[in-house]
Amino acid sequence: MYTLAVLRDFIAQHYLVGGDWGPENQPHSHHYRLELRLEGSQLDEHGYLVDIVAVNAALDALLSRYRDHMLNDLPEFDGLNPSLEHFARILAHRLAERLRAANLHALEVRLWEDETAWAGYRLPLT
Secondary structure (H helix, E strand, C coil), rough: CCEEEEEEEEEECCCCCCCCCHHHHHHHHEEEEEEEEEEEECCCCCCCCCCCCHHHHHHHHHHHHCCEEEEHHHHHCCCCCCCHHHHHHHHHHHHHHHHHCCCEEEEEEEEECCCCEEEEEEEEEC
């Protein structure tokens, strides 16, 4: 199985709802680190799992929606606590819409909110 991974850093804001999490209930920023992993068993005719230029373009376009924005104000978080877990799932599904290749079997997003904590979401594509 082949794996291609790409990293991105971005800052976004949120506040948690539905519980008493102290300072996390107030608007604040996180310096997120997104790790995207793509998996597949076959390479294309160029020897690529996926063209990394296309992966970079998809990531840049998607992250421009979240960079420097309040997650709570975005429709995809309507009715949701903007947790790390929800955010990882949303990013995985949005990236899957943008990255289509017949040889991809899975896409995984690992989203770090600081140096010690991350949540992931793996999405089978077949």
